[in-house]
Amino acid sequence: MFEKKNIIEIIDLDLAKQSELILRKININIKSSGITFIVGPNGAGKTQLVRSLNGLEKIKGSVKFNNEELSKKTILNQSFVFQEPILLKRSVLENVIFFTKYRKIKNYIKKSKELLKLVKLEKFMDKPALTLSGGEKQRLALARALSTTPDFLFLDEPTAHLDALSTNIIEKILLKISKNGTKVLFISHDINQVKRLGEDIIFMHKGKVQEFNKVKSFFKRQKSIYAKSFVEGKIII
Amino acid sequence: MDVFGDAFAKSFNLIFSFDKDLIEILYLSAKVSFLSLLISCIIGFPLGAFLAISKFPLRNVIIGFLNSLMGLPPVVVGLIVYLYLSRSGPFGFLGLLYTPTAMIIAQSILIIPIIGSLSCQILEDLDREYKDLFRSFVVKPTHAMSAYLYDARYSLFTVILAGFGRAVSEVGAVIIVGGNIDHLTRVMTTAIALETSKGELSLAMALGIILLLVSLSVNFFVVWIKYLGKAKGYV
Numbered sequence: 001m002f003e004k005k006n007i008i009e010i011i012d013l014d015l016a017k018q019s020e021l022i023l024r025k026i027n028i029n030i031k032s033s034g035i036t037f038i039v040g041p042n043g044a045g046k047t048q049l050v051r052s053l054n055g056l057e058k059i060k061g062s063v064k065f066n067n068e069e070l071s072k073k074t075i076l077n078q079s080f081v082f083q084e085p086i087l088l089k090r091s092v093l094e095n096v097i098f099f100t101k102y103r104k105i106k107n108y109i110k111k112s113k114e115l116l117k118l119v120k121l122e123k124f125m126d127k128p129a130l131t132l133s134g135g136e137k138q139r140l141a142l143a144r145a146l147s148t149t150p151d152f153l154f155l156d157e158p159t160a161h162l163d164a165l166s167t168n169i170i171e172k173i174l175l176k177i178s179k180n181g182t183k184v185l186f187i188s189h190d191i192n193q194v195k196r197l198g199e200d201i202i203f204m205h206k207g208k209v210q211e212f213n214k215v216k217s218f219f220k221r222q223k224s225i226y227a228k229s230f231v232e233g234k235i236i237i
Numbered sequence: 238m239d240v241f242g243d244a245f246a247k248s249f250n251l252i253f254s255f256d257k258d259l260i261e262i263l264y265l266s267a268k269v270s271f272l273s274l275l276i277s278c279i280i281g282f283p284l285g286a287f288l289a290i291s292k293f294p295l296r297n298v299i300i301g302f303l304n305s306l307m308g309l310p311p312v313v314v315g316l317i318v319y320l321y322l323s324r325s326g327p328f329g330f331l332g333l334l335y336t337p338t339a340m341i342i343a344q345s346i347l348i349i350p351i352i353g354s355l356s357c358q359i360l361e362d363l364d365r366e367y368k369d370l371f372r373s374f375v376v377k378p379t380h381a382m383s384a385y386l387y388d389a390r391y392s393l394f395t396v397i398l399a400g401f402g403r404a405v406s407e408v409g410a411v412i413i414v415g416g417n418i419d420h421l422t423r424v425m426t427t428a429i430a431l432e433t434s435k436g437e438l439s440l441a442m443a444l445g446i447i448l449l450l451v452s453l454s455v456n457f458f459v460v461w462i463k464y465l466g467k468a469k470g471y472v
Binding site: 075128131 | 366367369370372373374375376380384388389469470471472
């Protein structure tokens with residue numbers, strides 16, 4: 001079913017900001033194909049974790065992608081879809097072309113157009129990206145993230161506040177690319193979405209990984225009291 | 238009121254009679270201002286972009302220094318350029334003193350800090366917006382710099398306007414290094430200064446009105462470009 005496996009190995013990862021420890025001793029080995037969800041209450045460190053994996057934060061410890069230490073080379077095989085889409089002040093098509101051209105992708109204009117078709121934005125190619133709706137912006141950000149055919153794709157709540165149509169388009173694409181071998185790490189607060197799409201789940205609380213399990217097993221029985229409270233919708237302190 | 242009425246009449250007369258001397262002064266003013274502005278943009282924009290996206294130990298000191306250079310007294314710049322270009326100066330052999338080239342050099346020195354500093358501020362804001370995206374895509378700083386300059390193009394027109402304002406209104410430096418020589422280095426501002434000192438207030442006013450019209454036209458053009466950018470959704 002899956003073409004290839006992309007592995008992420010995190011060893012003793014610490015992240016400190018303004019002398020505060022944001023992430024503490026993270027140790028995970030993500031070997032599974034499919035979509036891995038990262039869940040947890042606000043301030044748990046989910047965003048900081050994926051930012052660290054994408055080289056956007058200065059970390060202590062080790063992160064390996066397919067046995068290669070985190071470096072510019074490994075980041076070239078990654079893409080990040082931010083919670084608030086960062087769009088260039090250009091047209092929709094130019095937003096994709098900038099990166100496909102920069103990465104010297106063959107037939108970059110054709111490829112960029114195909115990606116826009118994939119996220120159903122082909123009608124808006126010449127429209128300024130900043131005039132798109134929230135959902136359209138996020139779909140554009142996803143198209144751009146896919147433009148480099150990454151082995152690892154990180155998404156920080158990409159479907160938060162989106163309508164059903166945009167969410168559905170994004171989810172379908174994520175399922176498809178994960179089946180094609182891209183390892184997807186997805187931050188979400190939507191429990192149903194996790195159940196719908198997830199292969200495994202990382203539950204975080206106060207900068208620590210409390211649980212890392214298969215989605216089905218996680219929702220059957222939670223090992224930590226925090227995870228149990230989170231699933232039951234209780235406030236976690 | 239006579240002076241104003243007379244000045245308006247004289248200015249319209251000068252404009253519509255296509256006065257040869259006036260056209261010569263206008264042409265030289267435009268040439269000196271635009272060339273110094275062009276040179277300043279070529280140096281100032283990359284400098285501003287570099288400072289906006291780079292992180293190195295003395296960066297803030299350099300930005301602070303550049304900001305303070307925006308208020309450089311033109312006469313001091315004129316004097317320094319004069320000393321360098323005068324016969325006894327290190328570049329005296331070039332024979333540039335009292336030529337339009339000397340005026341362009343002096344004006345460029347005055348405008349580069351304005352272009353560099355203001356563009357740095359605009360591009361710093363853009364850097365805060367784009368930084369994570371570009372780092373995530375491992376975009377090289379030189380490529381990022383050109384992307385920043387392109388994406389901030391509508392805002393940077395205001396910077397160009399500020400530089401043009403300085404260039405077109407400048408008198409202190411150009412009168413020192415240019416010498417206000419008729420048919421050679423006489424520009425609008427130096428001509429106004431000369432006519433005023435001669436008591437030819439009407440002619441000075443006429444030149445002033447033309448200078449104001451030029452300045453206003455450029456302002457409106459820039460405002461229109463910015464409006465265009467907003468209307469298109471690129472700002």
